[in-house]
Amino acid sequence: MTGQVRRAGVLGHPISHSLSPVLHRAAYRALGLDWEYDAYDVTEEQLPDFVRGLGTEWAGLSLTMPLKVAAMPLMDFIEPMAKLVGALNTVVVQHVGSTRQLIGANTDVHGIVAALREAGIEQAESAVVIGAGATATSTLAALGQLGCTAPVVAARSRARAGGLVRAASRMGVSPSLVPLGEPQADAALGERLSHADVVVSTIPASAGAALAPSLLDASGVLLDVVYDPPVTPLAAGWIKAGGTFVGGRRMLLHQASEQVRLITGQKGPIAAMDAALSQV
Numbered sequence: 001m002t003g004q005v006r007r008a009g010v011l012g013h014p015i016s017h018s019l020s021p022v023l024h025r026a027a028y029r030a031l032g033l034d035w036e037y038d039a040y041d042v043t044e045e046q047l048p049d050f051v052r053g054l055g056t057e058w059a060g061l062s063l064t065m066p067l068k069v070a071a072m073p074l075m076d077f078i079e080p081m082a083k084l085v086g087a088l089n090t091v092v093v094q095h096v097g098s099t100r101q102l103i104g105a106n107t108d109v110h111g112i113v114a115a116l117r118e119a120g121i122e123q124a125e126s127a128v129v130i131g132a133g134a135t136a137t138s139t140l141a142a143l144g145q146l147g148c149t150a151p152v153v154a155a156r157s158r159a160r161a162g163g164l165v166r167a168a169s170r171m172g173v174s175p176s177l178v179p180l181g182e183p184q185a186d187a188a189l190g191e192r193l194s195h196a197d198v199v200v201s202t203i204p205a206s207a208g209a210a211l212a213p214s215l216l217d218a219s220g221v222l223l224d225v226v227y228d229p230p231v232t233p234l235a236a237g238w239i240k241a242g243g244t245f246v247g248g249r250r251m252l253l254h255q256a257s258e259q260v261r262l263i264t265g266q267k268g269p270i271a272a273m274d275a276a277l278s279q280v
Contacts, residue, residue: 006035007057008263011042011050012064017228019249019280020062023256026276030269031260035059044070051102054093060263061091062256068134069163075104082106085141086167087134090259105262108135111255112142112223116198119221119246124198127151128189130180130211131202132161135225139200140164140173148198149173154180154189181210190214193222194241201225205232212237224248253277 010020016039024037042050044066051074063071068087072078075091082088088104095101116124124146129139132155143151153175155161161177168175178192179185180203193199194217201208201224208224212233218241224232227248235245257268 004057006033006059007037008035008060008062009038009040010062010064011040011047011067013041013043013066015039015041015064018064019227019252019277020064020256022276022280023253023273024062024260026273027257027260027269028264030272031264031266033264035264042067047071048074051091054100054102056095056100058093060093060259062259063089063091065134071104074102076101078104079106081109081141084167084170085109085134085137086163086170087137089255090262092262106138107255107258107262108138108251109141109145110258111251111253112139112200112225113145114254115223115246115250116142116146116221118250119223119244121146121198121221124148126196127198127200128192128196129153129175129200129202130189130208131155132157132164132177133202134163135202136200137164137167139202140168140175141171143198143200144171144173146198150176152176152178152192152196154178156181181207186211187214190216193238194218196220198223199238199243201232201234205229205234208232208234215241215243217241218243220244221246223251225251227252249277 028035082104090105092103127143127148197220199222205226215237221244222238223246224235225248260268
């Protein structure tokens, strides 16, 4: 591969909103790597063909929705955290001679823990997770690392939370499921949010907006993984109620830094990546 330009990229559908190119390109510049990093709109159905077409120039991939679970069976090896969570957001492409190996990893857990620690959370006794998808499952693993093994999970459908519940069992985490999306349920959830040490919202900004009116007071930390807009309606309500808000860009930054480490073998340059992110 001498003289060959290395490539990496982010895959998802839709993908135009992704800030991963900003972060990874800044990291490669800071590390002195003449690498390319682009965004590719890839659906679940298209993913196997895309992966099969990865040549020797490819070093790695970032994956966003809806590919975090769909990519699992395409890997040659899955790192323990990704296997535990049942979802991955990073693919390391290794070439040994004529053999290509795909390694799946999960850096979302790292990103969530690092973002919460920035806000002063070293331990969490109580927590509420809003949503029950792949990011919510990663959140359970992150909360377990912070000492909370019995969080509340607000889900629109118990049936669709099956993957999260199975993953929680593997982690030794025992979540309590409560309903989400009905006026009476959302009012009761607002009360739970107000008394939690940590709240992590993994749902779209428009869906989280319905919870904002029920926030009368808050003393804990809210991490909203949505980063567009930077301050969601739920976050605005949380701040107004007196709570501490951590934006999704902090999680994005830290998980991307860990991706850079895995894909390049060099420590992710957080300061350079953060500076690039602040310009967007």
